[in-house]
Amino acid sequence: MxxxxxxxxxxxxxxxxxxxxxxxxxxxxxxxxxxxxxxxxxxxxxxxxxxxxxxxxxxxxxxxxxxxxxxxxxxxxxxxxxxxxxxxxxxxISTVYQDLALCDNLDIVANMFLGHESLRYRLLDENAMEAAAKVTLNSLAVTTVRSVRSLVVSLSGGQRQSVAVARAVMRDAKxxxxxxPTAALGVTQTAQVLSLIRRLADRGxxxxxxxxxxxxxxxxxxxxxxxxxxxxxxxxxxxxxxxxxxxxxxxxxxxxxxxxxxxxxxxxxxxxxx
Amino acid sequence: MTDEESSLPDESETANSGLQESQDQDVVAIDSATSVLEADDVSDGSFNAYLKGSLTKLRSGQSGLLPILVGLTALVIFFQLKNSLFLSVGNLTNLLTQASYLVMFGFAEIWVLLLGEIDLSAGYNGAIGGAVMAVLAGTYHRYPWWLAILGGLAASTAIGALVGTIVIRLRIPSFIVSLAFLLGLQGILLKVVNFDNYQGSVSVLNGPLLDLVNGNLSRTAGWILIAGAVGIYAVLVIVSDARRRRSKSEGAPFIITLVKVFGVAASGLVLLLVCNANRGIIVPLSGIPFCVPIILGFLITWKFLLTRTRFGRNIYAIGGNAEAARRAGINLGLNRVTAFALTGLTAGAAGILYTSRLGGSSAAVDGGQLVLLAVAAAVIGGVSLFGGRGKMIHALVGGMIIAIIYNGMGLIGLDAATQDIVIGLVLLAAVSVEAVSRRGSTVRA
Known part of the structure; x- marks a missing residue:
């Protein structure tokens, strides 16, 4: 050994x-x-x-x-x-568990920054977080969410998975x-998540x-x-x-x-x- | 955020069918996978887009305060038709002081309700805060009024923190821990009001302490207060909305900013005109009651803590999904205990208002009733008992509704029995609407 x-x-x-x-x-x-x-x-x-x-x-x-x-x-x-x-x-090392660990009552931006919020004068910097979340989601070509301010409760299974993955990527996960990741998803959403996984690998x-x-x-x-x-x-x-x-x-x-x-x-x- | 569809049955039916339709459309929209993240209808900030977004939210069960405000207006119209004294300046000002401690107890309970916990001891905890204040300012000690208030607040905060620590450390449901405290604190209250040979009742003789609820600002001070508050609000909202637009964040168009500012200015003006009108019968009496700026101060500070700080975000996250919060590295214990301490602090403030209103504290204070009304105020306003959803303003609206129902039914001559039955029905109706809309909003997920 x-x-x-x-x-x-x-x-x-x-x-x-x-x-x-x-x-x-x-x-x-x-x-x-x-x-x-x-x-x-x-x-x-x-x-x-x-x-x-x-x-x-x-x-x-x-x-x-x-x-x-x-x-x-x-x-x-x-x-x-x-x-x-x-x-x-x-x-x-970022892990996306099967239950995704998202807070249904918070919006996409808040979930992506959970526990790592950007601060400005020690207060939440919502504008910076929203901009960064949009950049990350766009770079992963996650285009199906209507608004980054949507509450997670209103998202489909595939979208939730995308948000959870995007959260991992945003924190510079290697x-x-x-x-x-596809256990609870339908055909279309499985395809979305698989192509998302492919794009992750293509980013190195x-x-x-x-x-x-x-x-x-x-x-x-x-x-x-x-x-x-x-x-x-x-x-x-x-x-x-x-x-x-x-x-x-x-x-x-x-x-x-x-x-x-x-x-x-x-x-x-x-x-x-x- | 209340996720209620409507408080009126005929409207909720149409809202439901609309909801169904919109969900079908949404599924199609999601599956067609068109690039809508940057699409014009969300981020260009136009008025139409904003209206469309609000409508979608309304139909998906996130109707905010709208239904509860409709209900409030209906109540006001009903009571005014039954008794024209209801909207008199004297009664309206009276209503504010009646609602003050209910609203404040509601603020207190929201901190723990947001975590999905409950603090049944908040009523007696507040009563103890008021009693400690009365004893400190009383004949035997004669501490200055502000020191007496600090003493009362400190006692309540400590008790709240103790409840929270026991819940977190021993992992006992907060319902049971706070139930034990409800029973135990009743005894402590008896001890406090029998302190210094008080014989079970402590009067508040200190001027400023009596004035907390019963005193009024001068007319000029009222003008300065309202003008200052509206001015600061306008500047903050306009600056922050402008920054949102500059950084291309999603948000309200400028016209909505103006509507918000004018709405707040108009409410302030109405409040001022009502309170500054002479309501005295024998001697002239006017001015905004002291409790109004106190309540507004707590509302603004707590709202700020909840929405602008990391601590507030953590509270919502823990209430929404504690496991997710833990994995995100949030210190659950510390945040939870802090929330329980804030419940204690706010309950202390509420108990001090209550003591001031009654002119003293005694063993007869029913802390059980107070805490149940506090929970009712929060829930009627739209706070979820399951945690994670609710705002401070909900306790303000809910507390006002409870005060209006008691006040209005008193005016039209209904007895106490009927009043209690009606309050019960209103609470039931409010949670039913919440439960139904909750089901509606998770269908798509």
């Missing part, structure tokens, strides 16, 4: 985030077992796996909610300890983690997506990371997978597809791939 760490930190084209040997125990339950994962800027990495595979636990360790029992986290090649969500936030942001929906994953992801019962079974570019093989790995936990489809058969360790 140490050798892998050395190579990860010396690599010129180093990944933005590297997880090495991450384990997490809840009492006797092993939620994560020696998970390795690299996430690069400008790429959409999708984590897939069945219920209980450890996807949520993994992103919680990255977003600072859970501290891993063992293992190391590297950010831009430097070892970091993410003890609180605030520490992750300060590094530029890594945006999305937990089931690293995106980590958890999803159950393989259609969405194959539409938007550059790399797939498949988990099974707390282990990272396989990480690779999306071209290594077909929906068929992906389902097989998710259910069986072994990378059958590699032997059948790919000549680049390799051990299931992201660090060794480089």
């Amino acid at each position: 140490e050798g892998g760490v050395e190579s990860a930190s010396k690599d010129v084209d180093q990944p933005l985030l590297s997880l090495r040997g991450i384990s997490k125990n809840f009492g006797a339950v092993e939620a994560l077992r020696e998970v390795d994962l690299d996430v690069s800027a400008g790429e959409v990495t999708a984590i897939i796996g069945d219920n209980g595979a450890g996807k949520s636990t993994l992103i919680k360790t990255v977003s600072g909610i859970l501290t891993p029992s063992e293992g190391q986290i590297f950010w831009c090649g430097e070892r970091v300890a993410l003890k609180t969500p605030r520490e992750a936030d300060e590094l530029g 890594l945006v983690i999305l937990d089931e 942001i690293a995106v980590l997506v958890i999803s159950h929906n393989l259609n969405d994953v194959f539409t938007v992801a550059d790399r797939l990371a498949v988990m099974h019962l707390g282990r990272m079974v396989h990480v690779g570019p999306i071209s290594e997978f077909t929906p068929q093989t992906a389902v097989e790995i998710i259910t069986t936990g072994t990378f059958v597809g590699a032997k059948a489809n790919s000549t680049r058969s390799q051990p299931s360790n992201a660090g060794d791939r480089q």
Whole structure:
């Protein structure tokens, strides 16, 4: 494991985030077992796996909610300890949870600046916040909201997701983690959110997506990371997978597809791939 | 922000069908994904656009104060038709002093209602504030009036902060904690009014303290007050609206700014003319009651705190979605305790007004009734009991409505029993409208 760490930190084209040997125990339950994962800027990495595979636990360790029992986290090649969500936030790791964490009773601008309001003479600077919110929404081509002063309660599911993502981007996030971003959305809105995810990556942001929906994953992801019962079974570019093989790995936990489809058969360790 | 559709049944029906239509249209508009963020109909600030925006808000259940003001006007017309004394200058001024402590208790309760909490002890807490003030200024201590007021406010603020701390630290629902305080503070009140050999009743003999509600500004002072207040308001509104337009923020067109300024100026003038007219029967009596600038001062300060500061934004955020606020890095405990302390402070001010109006404090003060009327005032005005929605002005309107109903029904000779039944029905009607509109506004989400 140490050798892998050395190579990860010396690599010129180093990944933005590297997880090495991450384990997490809840009492006797092993939620994560020696998970390795690299996430690069400008790429959409999708984590897939069945219920209980450890996807949520993994992103919680990255977003600072859970501290891993063992293992190391590297950010831009430097070892970091993410003890609180605030520490992750300060590094530029923003997580958009499935419930989006928006305040229905506030408008879009207030939600985007929640906890980070711009001040002028120690008072809220509404004009500056409104202008910045508009710039961010426009840069992400979020064009379906009628007014940035609309209350969030009046927005559709896709628009809410867009607001939550825009909030992450506005705070100069370098890594945006999305937990089931399309779970509750209709067809049109799913398409909107997926193109939004694509634009995030095109801006050079690293995106980590958890999803159950393989259609969405194959539409938007550059790399797939498949988990099974707390282990990272396989990480690779999306071209290594077909929906068929992906389902097989998710259910069986072994990378059958590699032997059948790919000549680049390799051990299931992201660090060794480089 | 009250999200009420209408207080009148026939109007709400049409509003409902309109709502349905507008929602269908909105869905189409959203799905067609046209670029409307910068579209002219929102940000060019024209009068038509503003009107259209307001209409959309109205139909989607964000009707603001409109329905409640319609209800208020209807009440005024009804009582005036039944008894022509209702709109006499004497009765109107009387109404202001009757409403003063109700409105102030309403302000107090709003701080915790916005969090989705409740403080049932605010009534007795205020009563204690008033009693402490009366004792400090009383025969045995003779502190100056301002020190007595500070003492009363400090006592109430401390009690409010204690209630909040227990709620936050022990994670007990505020309903139960404040219920315990309601019962306990009743006993404390008894102790306070029996302090210094007072025998259960403390009179206020200090001139300025009696004048808080019962005294009046001189006519000239009234003119200066109103002119100053309207002038400052006009400058602030015009400057801030101009800055909004310059930075291309969404907001009201200039004509609406003018309408706001003229509306405030006209209300100020009416208030001034009513209060400055002679209402004395034997000796001449005129002038704005002292409680009016006190109430306005609290209204403006609290509104400022709620809408212009980070603290106010945090209160709304916690009331709207506490988990979201926590994840955004907002310190929930500190903000909540501060809100409870502000409830205590404002309740103290309300209790001081109440004590001043009655000329003293005694064990007979019914803090339970006071706090329930405070909650009623806030809710009738449009504050949500679920947290996150409401403004200080709602307590002003709601408190005025309660005062008008008691005052008007007294004038037309209805007995206390009928008065209580009517107040109950009005409260029920107000929350029903809120509940229905709440359903309306979440349909699309």
